[in-house]
Amino acid sequence: MGRKRKGRDISGWLVVDKPAGLTSTAVVNKVRWALDANKAGHAGTLDPEATGVLAVALGEATKTVPYITDALKAYRFTIRLGQATNTDDAEGEVIATSDIRPDDATIKEALHAFVGDIMQVPPRFSAVKIDGERAYKLARDDAEFEIAARPLWVEELVMTDRPDADHVVLEMTCGKGGYVRSIARDLGEALGCHAHVVTLRRVWSGPFEATDGLTLDQIDAMARTPELDAHVLPLETGLADLPELRCTPEGAAKLRNGNPGMVLASDVEYGDEAWASLDGHAVAVGIYKAGELHPSRVFNRD
Known part of the structure; x- marks a missing residue:
């Protein structure tokens, strides 16, 4: 007979506005502690430096996680033109540079190729498994390997700002399994100038909005109180689609x-x-x- 998990039998969803610098797993562990929940999981990993909506499922709501994972999601992100990195974001080492800076019209035109049903190769530094090993572990060991392209539905990809010649702000709505870092990398290649992600925020995921999410400071302040319980959304929220x-x-x-x-x-x-x-x-x-x-x-x- 299996050992009973410690904690309360609480079921539902808590929406967190994840800060930069923490893994998604660390956020789930914080929520589980704060609610004294016996079971918790999240619906879609965010990179440690990414921010925004991280929906944490509690108890029986973990059975609805696939329906949020499969739902559309929206991201707002800034890319840096003129530099490619080995991680496709600002955390990595610069591996190529360019002095080319496309104008706004050229960038907007290039975005059309990334809308609809596309094929995307995940970043080398990602959790994709290659012969049973995580790609990021192989990449850290400088191993030679290839990641197969996989299909992705992109509902929308638009340019919303150009703060300066080096930076472009984009917003994307996509389906399951999309890598924003791959979009930045491939867009940079298409423009002939290289690019990587500088900032990334998940604005919404399925029925969950980042603006409705609690910060970790708020969760800490309300931990182990009925006040935090009141923020738990019904299990049924995860079945909205x-x-x-x-x-x-x-x-x-x-x-x-x-x-x-x-x-x-x-x-x-x-x-x-x-x-x-x-x-x-x-x-x-x-x-x-x-x-x-x-x-x-x-x-x-x-």
């Missing part, structure tokens, strides 16, 4: 046991993924088939 189906008490009982349960008629189609609720509380996520939800994830809450 899925259709909701209401079920009967009998259907809910079957779903909680992992069996198909009857749900009330709705406009979802056969084979659609959806979630079932009873009295507004999520019971399960699954596939809708002929009046029943076939569960893939069940929420165990009193």
